[in-house]
Structures are given as C-alpha cells and as structure tokens.
Amino acid sequence: MSHSKSALHLLSALIISWTTCTSFYMAFFNVPAGLKLAIVDLNISLATLFIPFLLLIRPFVRRLFCLLVCLLTVTLVAADEPSGNDNQSNEKWLEPARSRLMHVNGGMPFFPHRANTTGNLVLNVKDFDNAQVCGACHTEIYKQWRSSMMSQAWDEPIYRALLKRASAATEGKVDNFCTGCHTPIGLTTGQITSEINRSSIEDSAKNHPMPGVDCETCHNISARTGLDNGAYVMSPRAHGKPTKFGPRKDAVSPYHDTVYSALHTRSDFCGTCHNVTHPFSSVAVERTYDEWQESTYSLNDVTCQSCHMPGFKGKAAIMGPDREEVASHWFSGANAMMLKHLGQEEGSQRARDMLGRAGEITFQQLPAVIIPGQYTSVAVKVTNVGAGHKLPTGFPEGREMWIDFRVQDANGRELYRLGSIKDGKTEENTRNFKVHIGDKDGNPLDVEVWNATQILSDNRILPKGYDIGEFSFLVPADAVGPLTLTADLNYWPFSQKLADYLLGKDKLQVEITRMANVTQSVPLATSLSVVGPDTRHF
Numbered sequence: 456m457s458h459s460k461s462a463l464h465l466l467s468a469l470i471i472s473w474t475t476c477t478s479f480y481m482a483f484f485n486v487p488a489g490l491k492l493a494i495v496d497l498n499i500s501l502a503t504l505f506i507p508f509l510l511l512i513r514p515f516v517r518r519l520f521c522l523l524v525c526l527l528t529v530t531l532v533a534a535d536e537p538s539g540n541d542n543q544s545n546e547k548w549l550e551p552a553r554s555r556l557m558h559v560n561g562g563m564p565f566f567p568h569r570a571n572t573t574g575n576l577v578l579n580v581k582d583f584d585n586a587q588v589c590g591a592c593h594t595e596i597y598k599q600w601r602s603s604m605m606s607q608a609w610d611e612p613i614y615r616a617l618l619k620r621a622s623a624a625t626e627g628k629v630d631n632f633c634t635g636c637h638t639p640i641g642l643t644t645g646q647i648t649s650e651i652n653r654s655s656i657e658d659s660a661k662n663h664p665m666p667g668v669d670c671e672t673c674h675n676i677s678a679r680t681g682l683d684n685g686a687y688v689m690s691p692r693a694h695g696k697p698t699k700f701g702p703r704k705d706a707v708s709p710y711h712d713t714v715y716s717a718l719h720t721r722s723d724f725c726g727t728c729h730n731v732t733h734p735f736s737s738v739a740v741e742r743t744y745d746e747w748q749e750s751t752y753s754l755n756d757v758t759c760q761s762c763h764m765p766g767f768k769g770k771a772a773i774m775g776p777d778r779e780e781v782a783s784h785w786f787s788g789a790n791a792m793m794l795k796h797l798g799q800e801e802g803s804q805r806a807r808d809m810l811g812r813a814g815e816i817t818f819q820q821l822p823a824v825i826i827p828g829q830y831t832s833v834a835v836k837v838t839n840v841g842a843g844h845k846l847p848t849g850f851p852e853g854r855e856m857w858i859d860f861r862v863q864d865a866n867g868r869e870l871y872r873l874g875s876i877k878d879g880k881t882e883e884n885t886r887n888f889k890v891h892i893g894d895k896d897g898n899p900l901d902v903e904v905w906n907a908t909q910i911l912s913d914n915r916i917l918p919k920g921y922d923i924g925e926f927s928f929l930v931p932a933d934a935v936g937p938l939t940l941t942a943d944l945n946y947w948p949f950s951q952k953l954a955d956y957l958l959g960k961d962k963l964q965v966e967i968t969r970m971a972n973v974t975q976s977v978p979l980a981t982s983l984s985v986v987g988p989d990t991r992h993f
C-alpha cells in the first residue's frame with residue numbers, strides 16, 4: 456500500500472515539474488505554434504489521467520495539483536494566442552532580428568519572405584475559397600475588390616514581366632519573396648516554383664491558377680510578426696471550421712465563423728505588405744507604411760482604411776443587417792493606367808480621382824509684367840494635400856510625378872517648355888518627384904531592383920509637405936503679349952520606356968494622369984514701361 460502511494464507521489468511530482476517547466480519555457484521562449492499545441496494536448500491528457508488518483512493523495516499534494524491546473528490554464532491561454540502578435544509594434548527588419556528568426560526551427564518557413572502560418576505548416580489549397588464564393592453573399596464588396604489592383608496583383612503584366620526577370624537574374628532566390636505579397640495564398644500553399652514564376656500569364660492561369668491579394672488572403676490573417684516583407688500569420692480554420700477575421704464584434708454568418716480582429720482596423724495590417732525591404736541588402740525599397748506612420752495622419756488616427764476603404768451605407772452581406780458604414784473595398788490608389796488596361800474602367804476613374812485629390816500646384820509671386828529680351832523666373836509650389844504618405848509612394852522603379860511647365864505667347868507660339876516626354880521618359884532636368892535606387896557602385900537602377908544596395912536620392916513630397924521650385928526662361932524680344940504660363944502636375948505609375956522594355960515596344964500605351972493644373976496670363980512690358988537706366992521720361 457505505502458509502496459504504491461510513494462510511487463503516486465513520485466508520479467505527481469514528475470507531472471508537476473514537467474508541466475511547470477514546459478509552461479514557463481513556452482511563456483518565455485519562442486516555440487513553434489504546432490509544437491506548443493502538441494505540448495498543451497499532452498499536458499491536458501496527463502492531468503486528466505491524474506484525476507482518479509486525486510482523492511487518494513495527501514492534502515499537500517492536492518494543493519500542488521491545484522497549482523498544476525492553474526499553470527495549465529495559463530499555458531492554454533498562451534498557446535491559443537496566435538504566434539506572433541502586435542507587441543513588436545515598430546520593429547523593422549533589423550539584421551539581428553532576421554538572424555534570430557532564421558535560427559528558430561521553421562521560424563521563417565517561406566524564407567526570404569516573412570509570411571507565416573499557424574504551426575509554420577504549408578497550407579492546404581482546399582482551405583481557401585475562390586473569391587467568387589465569397590462574392591455570392593458579399594456582392595457589393597466583391598464587385599469593388601474586383602476592380603482594384605490588389606485583385607490583379609498576381610496576374611498583371613508589369614509585375615509578371617519583372618518577376619520573370621528577377622527570378623532568372625537571382626537564380627530563383629527571390630521567388631518566394633515576390634510571390635509572398637503578390638499571391639500570398641500561392642506561396643503559403645506551396646505552389647510557387649521558379650518555372651511558374653517565369654511562365655506566361657496565360658500558361659499559369661490555365662495550369663496553376665492562383666489568386667492575387669484576395670478575400671481569403673486578408674481575412675485569414677490572424678496576426679503579424681513584424682512590419683514589412685509580408686510578416687503576416689495566415690490561419691485558415693483557426694477554430695476548426697473556416698474562420699474569417701474581420702472588424703466587427705457582432706457579425707454572424709451561416710457560412711463561416713467570424714472573429715473580431717483589431718488588427719484589421721489598423722494601418723499596421725496593411726503595413727505588413729506596404730513596406731518592402733530588400734531581403735539581402737536591407738535597402739528600404741518601399742516604405743508606404745513608415746511614411747504614414749511618421750506623418751500627422753497617424754497621430755490623428757487617420758488610417759490607410761480611412762482613405763482607401765471609406766464606409767458606405769448598405770449591407771456587408773446580402774442577408775446581413777443594414778449598416779450605416781460598411782468598409783468599402785475599392786482600394787483606389789494611383790494606377791489608373793493599369794486598371795484601364797485590365798478593362799476596369801470604374802476602378803481606373805477612381806484612381807484618377809484619388810490622384811486629383813492628392814496634389815495641388817500654384818504659382819508663387821508671379822511678376823506683374825514680363826520683360827521681353829530678358830530672363831524671367833517663376834516659382835511653382837507643389838503641395839501634398841491628400842496623400843497619407845509620400846507623393847508619390849510605392850513601387851520605386853516606376854512611380855513618378857512631375858511638373859510640365861509651358862510659356863506661350865498671344866500668337867500661340869511656345870516660348871519655353873520643361874517637363875515634356877522624350878524617348879519615353881521625362882526630359883532631362885524635368886522637375887520631378889521620385890526616389891532613385893542604386894547598386895553598390897552607385898549606378899542608378901531603373902529595372903534591376905534586386906541589385907539595390909542604396910537609395911541614391913528621394914525628393915518625393917512628405918504628407919502635408921510641399922516643394923517650391925523655380926523655372927527660369929528667356930522671353931524673345933519679338934514675343935507678343937500677354938503670355939500664358941501653364942504648369943501641369945502629372946503622374947505615371949511607370950514610364951513608357953520601362954513598359955516598352957518589360958513588355959516589348961508599343962504593347963502598352965502608358966497614360967499620363969494630370970493631377971492638377973494652374974494657368975495664368977501675364978502682360979508683357981511695352982518698351983515704354985521697361986524699367987532701365989535710360990528711362991528718363993519718368
């Protein structure tokens with residue numbers, strides 16, 4: 456009898472120490488979520504097995520046993536927390552953090568992309584529905600998303616042309632990287648290969664259809680582990696059945712579980728993909744989130760969603776309740792050109808409207824009269840009034856804004872122009888706003904972003920910021936007054952030259968969007984009113 460009792464005590468002591476150690480270990484160290492769940496399961500089984508013996512053992516041990524149950528509860532709660540949470544709020548992808556991640560077993564399963572899944576497992580294609588399925592109930596939202604760039608993020612021509620080159624030039628090193636943001640489900644379900652990345656849009660759509668950034672991508676994100684390079688955690692079936700993470704606490708759906716996610720209401724949700732860091736050289740390739748974070752918009756809680764997903768009155772789902780504000784899914788940005796090419800007229804027009812709201816252009820202190828035969832200077836001010844990040848932001852090889860400045864005389868003769876297009880590019884010395892990236896020797900890179908090791912220059916306009924620049928021109932003596940001064944503020948998502956280079960000559964006609972414009976008429980001084988040393992008649 457006493458023999459079996461001391462055996463029991465030994466067993467209980469063992470179980471208690473095991474549970475204590477594992478709980479503490481899991482609380483303080485990074486354990487892959489899959490392993491965590493397995494340990495919790497084991498602990499629960501051990502505790503359950505132990506219950507019949509509970510009545511046999513001494514009160515002291517019984518008290519210890521209670522402690523064990525408490526510890527278990529803590530472990531459970533800790534394990535239920537999706538791996539990677541919001542604690543590391545401003546963590547950039549610093550070198551030490553990356554090395555640490557790589558050494559955690561399976562910590563970066565899709566290296567060099569930062570995507571994660573619960574348990575670091577490759578996901579099952581069957582866990583994801585086609586967006587059309589969601590569209591059956593979420594009709595309005597589906598229609599909006601369909602005409603956005605993100606729905607086309609995988610199979611739009613400029614991306615695929617560059618991906619093909621990037622994949623070949625790096626011998627596949629960046630295959631995971633690009634696709635983790637442009638087809639997150641394609642990557643996390645293990646479908647990506649170099650062959651697919653280098654195939655044509657038609658071939659891959661036929662043989663390996665994969666979505667861009669779709670409903671399932673965003674609404675299966677349960678957490679994030681950082682703030683760039685796609686540091687999201689994808690958790691389909693987080694609770695056994697299809698689970699959608701969204702902004703509402705009161706959403707009920709017959710088709711899926713709904714889980715409230717504060718993350719979805721915040722900018723750092725978008726920040727996981729809208730901050731791109733070169734995975735090997737750490738160059739900050741795109742920084743839309745950081746630009747926003749450092750602006751007054753973030754201080755005043757004006758989020759990406761406020762501007763890119765404004766609410767509309769209606770229903771989020773056909774059988775759902777009427778709501779005052781349903782988050783829209785147009786995701787209007789600036790790529791009017793590509794949306795037009797893809798046949799999305801409404802999305803395209805919305806992008807032009809966004810651009811129209813973003814920038815303002817004005818003349819500063821125009822001269823009252825212009826004197827023929829002399830140089831005149833005109834200051835032009837460009838203000839970022841509407842974009843919550845730099846203007847322009849994003850894709851550095853392409854995005855460019857510039858001033859097209861012209862002076863005409865009364866006969867329609869062009870006296871001066873700076874900012875026209877020559878050889879598919881803005882002409883030399885154009886006053887443009889763009890970031891320039893460079894390689895290790897300081898050469899500017901127009902295409903091969905994978906060779907980037909530095910930012911050469913960046914004169915894009917900060918949120919609520921402005922730029923004032925001068926144009927200086929000679930007015931010929933025979934000009935006929937009055938003169939008309941015009942300044943257009945123009946934008947294109949990439950130059951005609953880049954489009955021709957990537958897709959072949961004249962495959963894609965790049966559209967220039969005129970964001971804003973100012974025109975003013977200035978009289979010419981007559982010879983009598985010319986102010987000079989010999990104007991003695993005054």
Ligand code: HEC
Pocket residue numbers: 584586588589590591592593670671674699700701702703704705706707708709710711713714715716770771772773774775776778
């Ligand atoms: C059979 C109809 C139906 C289908 C199919 C459907 N949903 Fe829903 N869903 C609903 C209803 C109803 C609601 C609740 C709407 C409300 O409360 O306004 C909802 C709510 C949501 C929410 C909001 C959750 C929250 O907590 O804020 C998200 C996100 C969502 N669905 C995503 C999806 C996705 C992604 C798909 C496709 C895989 C999908 N739904 C398919 C009916 C459906």
Ligand code: HEC
Pocket residue numbers: 722725726729743744745747748752757758759760761762763787788789790809810812813841842843844845846847848849850854948
């Ligand atoms: C105050 C409103 C506002 C906020 C806040 C805002 N944006 Fe924008 N965004 C705009 C406007 C206006 C444009 C169009 C002009 C432009 O290209 O910048 C735009 C353009 C964009 C573009 C396309 C840029 C290009 O040239 O390709 C992206 C991408 C984008 N926003 C993402 C974001 C993300 C991500 C956030 C949050 C971190 C955000 N925006 C916050 C207003 C906003």
Ligand code: HEC
Pocket residue numbers: 586589590593596597598600601605668669670671672673674701702703719720724760761764771772780781782784
């Ligand atoms: C780029 C990520 C992204 C994509 C793609 C996306 N959503 Fe959303 N969705 C969000 C975010 C973020 C919110 C919350 C916005 C907010 O609260 O301001 C949201 C909100 C919702 C809501 C709740 C709306 C409300 O206000 O009640 C539903 C329903 C929904 N999405 C369904 C869908 C469906 C269906 C699709 C595909 C057609 C889709 N989403 C595509 C990010 C996305």
Ligand code: HEC
Pocket residue numbers: 604605607608609611614635636637639668672673685724725726727728729759760763764786787788789790791806948
């Ligand atoms: C899973 C990654 C991912 C997430 C999360 C994400 N985006 Fe995007 N987004 C992309 C990619 C990739 C593109 C570029 C698609 C293309 O042009 O090929 C894009 C494009 C855009 C554009 C269009 C830019 C243009 O040039 O017109 C806007 C606007 C935008 N995103 C806003 C948002 C907002 C707002 C959120 C958060 C609610 C968000 N995105 C979350 C990956 C993401």
Ligand code: HEC
Pocket residue numbers: 611613614615617618621629632633634635636637683684685727728729730731732788790793848849850853854905948949
């Ligand atoms: C961390 C997420 C992320 C990664 C990784 C990423 N991108 Fe993108 N990409 C984006 C976002 C967001 C945009 C949209 C920015 C904007 O609108 O200016 C974009 C835009 C683009 C565009 C412009 C598309 C157009 O139609 O104008 C191209 C091309 C592109 N990416 C290619 C690539 C290639 C090639 C790689 C791999 C070397 C890559 N991207 C890696 C997020 C990413």
